[in-house]
Amino acid sequence: MIRWRGIFDRMLLYGAVLMAALSIVVIVSAIRTAQETSQNFNDNLTFYAGQMEVEALLLQDALSRSAVNDPSLEPGAVTLRFDILWSRVFNELDPEVFWTDETTYELAMQTLQSSREALQEVEAPVAALQPLDVAGAVAIKNRIRPIVFEARALHLASKDSRVRNQTTLVRHQLAQTNLVFGLIVGMALFGVCSILLLRADRREIQSMNARLEDRVRQRTDDLQSANRRLAGEIAERQRSQDLAEERETRLEQAVQLARLGYYVWDSIEDRCELCSGQHAAAYGMTPTQFIAAADGRAAALELIHPDDRTKVAEKYQELCDGHIIEVSYRVKTSSGTRRLREVARPIFDDVGNVIRVSGSTLDVTDQYETELKLFEAQKMDSIGKMTGGVAHDFNNLLAVILGNLELLQEAPTDEERDEMFQDAINATLRGRDLTMSMLSFARRAPLDPSDLQLNEIVAEMHGMLRRTLPESISLEVVLSDDLSTVVADRSLTESTLLNLAINARDAMPDGGRLTIETSNVTLSNDQIDAAGEEIEPGEYVMLAVTDTGRGIQKELMANIFEPFFTTKEFSKNSGLGLSMVQGFMRQTGGTVRVYSEPGVGTTFKLLFQAAVAQDAVAEPAEMPDVATPPASLRVLLVEDDDTVRKILTRQLEISGMCVVPAAESAAAEHAYQTDGPFDVVVSDIVMPGDLQGPSLLRRLRETDKDLPGVLLSGYPQEAIMHGNGVSPEDVMVMKPVGREDLIAAINLALNPGSAPSPKRS
Amino acid sequence: MALLIPSALRAGEDDPKGLVILEISGALANASNDGVRRYDMQQIEGLGLHEIITETPWTPGRTSFTGVLMRDLLADAGAQGDVISAVALNDYSVDIPISDFDRYNVIMATKMNGEYLTIRNRGPLWVIYPYSDVRSLRNELFYTRSIWQLRSIEIR
Incomplete structure (x- = not known):
């Protein structure tokens, strides 16, 4: 396209130059032709011939009038006319001036020549001619006459020639005019083309300029962005390098720090x-x-x-x-x-x-050792909290026992009395089991599973539950017929049920209804998956405890099974209840489900796997040997409660020990100084007087620093609260305490590290 | 090229003594009683002679013409017009603007190549323009004004 344009432009240029040249040539030629015409194709010869004819005729006239002797004829007129004609004929005609065309010029020369001859012939006769010489005059006239005709012929010829020449000239001029016109049209066309091309070129140039500008702008932008990018890359590279170095340094430091x-x-x-x-x-x-x-x-x-x-x-x-x-x-x-x-x-x-x-x-040596220590610390902490909380649960049992014993004093009937005895003993046994269950939680103590009928257990516990619950709470029991047998630890099952019933009671301080329900249920995979439980699908037996209490807040639901979580005052509950329940149910191969709505109530559903042929999962509880301490031991017993002191004194004396009882620390100090020395001190922790149990021990140890001590408490948290008096070797015993436990505790205090626990009797 | 001859024979305003060869009439100051100024050869030549050597369409080669300058002649006659109407012996006549005579050294020749012009030689008076000296004169217009066998002049 561009190449074609180039060729076209060149052609246009050449054409324009050619046309201009042609125009100049034509115009110049036209001017020259006009000049030549004005010079050559003139009237000179025509005029000259006409004059010649007139002069010849005037000579004829003079001759005729001389023949008749016309009086008006001036004298010498014939000679004058002759001389005038002579001057006309004897003339060198400049061809440049008199030229018309070749033929005519030749004719002119011939005419002049023949005329000269005629005039020369008649020269003498003319000179000799006398008036009235008719013959002479006629003779001269005859000789002159051809000059008239020839002059006329030349006149006409030159006129024709002039017409011809003019026609040619006109034709010539017409041709030139046409040519010039053509050239004008051509130039006009060229002009139009040039204008169009120029406009196109201008547009093209404008668009090219625009494109160029765009390109320049784009190139500039590209360059700028490239520069920015480059700068960015350089900065980035520098940053990366810095980062890499920093990272390397950090890595090196990290490696060193991390050892x-x-x-x-x-x-x-x-x-x-x-x-x-x-x-x-x-x-x-x-x-x-x-x-x-x-x-x-x-x-x-x-x-x-x-x-x-x-x-x-x-x-x-x-x-x-x-x-x-x-x-x-x-x-x-x-x-x-x-x-x-x-x-x-x-x-x-x-x-x-x-x-x-x-x-x-x-x-990881240090870490391993730290972890071991931490584990120990956590264990100690857990045990501390757990033993503290147990007091409440235990007190509940004591309440049952106390209640029954008080009722026994009334002693309504033998039948009622027997029932009350049995309840008190059962409660005492459950108290023991509870302690054991604490330990089973803490140490994953083996269970003692056996075939159980949950309906029977509920029925057996009904009376005890009824008496445990205040009047404001009604107790409903809905037992399913044909309930499947389950395999579980009996006392823990009872303890669990009691635990849930007590929780329910605590949830209904203003009264309500407690419902205990049993039924067979079948769990499908879907139900288990939905509940997110880790149990097998199949046949289960449900034991449900429902209250109409305040319910559990939704956000607390996730926490209720955590150990030591409680919404109650610390003194009321260990917070272990539900976590124990869950641990127990899991060990048994079942699960616990909770449904609660704040303000409406809570349902705990215990799901026991229905018994098929479940193997025993636990070993029988081991019964540690209790080494009998020397019978001759001297024991300083400090207990503010008279009854307890009396029973404890009797229990120790039955074991053959020498017991010095004291009611408070001042008396104990006094007895220590007067009746000492003692092999061991058995002291209640919380007592009236200046000194608590631990403080008493510390005081006594100022004189006998290896004095073994046994601390009795219904609430071990007290010991921690009272701080420093307790030495690691001191044995803490939870009240109420049986004889065997007491002896074992004393034995342990005497021989630290021998038996694992005095409570495992 | 001009050759001035002192006019020893100036005759004043009187009628010519010789043969009258030129009559000037019309608007002129120095005319005789009949309104015509007449000149014989002696009077004409007495106005001062001027020579032109030139080619003409009617003469072969370069030719010497001697005569009086037209402007001297008209001044002598006291011409008071713009145009002269010149008439020849053969009754040829032509109008010539007087300005021609101021612009060019136009002469009324009496001699050709040193000899007096005869009627046969287109004399006795022949108006000659300096054709060879001035190229623009070489055309039909001035050729027609170059009247020969001049007989009379009327000034208008």
């Missing part, structure tokens, strides 16, 4: 290629020593604790097979046993063979 060791093992050479100082230090060596010692995999394994070698060897084999491993092991060093945790990964070559292993090690 992270690392090594690289060459699997082909089977030797340690690289070893960090930290890694070697974990083995109690320098890196050089470690590399020298770990010469081959077998040698490296030698460095590991013998008990862990097999485990580590297996892991190393996995590593060589191309797996990432994580292994903990012990290393014996000169400074003791270190525990290491190692993570290692294989490095492959192109074809997938393991050529190297890179591993990192962390010395």
